[in-house]
Amino acid sequence: xxxxxxxxxxxxxxxxxxxxxxxxxxxxxxxxxxxxxxxxxxxxxxxxxxxxxxxxxxxxxxxxxxxxxxx
Numbered sequence: 001x002x003x004x005x006x007x008x009x010x011x012x013x014x015x016x017x018x019x020x021x022x023x024x025x026x027x028x029x030x031x032x033x034x035x036x037x038x039x040x041x042x043x044x045x046x047x048x049x050x051x052x053x054x055x056x057x058x059x060x061x062x063x064x065x066x067x068x069x070x071x
Contacts, residue, residue: 004058
């Protein structure tokens with residue numbers, strides 16, 4: 001499973017790709033909200049996903065554990 005760090009005020013926020021489809025990705029976004037995890041599932045088009053990578057809004061990391069080390 002691929003993990004992506006989200007550019008946000010909280011360095012432990014991350015996103016994973018649950019499923020790749022022809023026109024995009026189903027993703028799970030996990031955000032730390034004052035000690036508890038808020039999970040949402042959403043769809044990102046391939047063009048939006050690539051744009052987020054190019055602009056640095058998301059960054060691929062090897063594992064979820066590495067997210068805290070990048071802080």
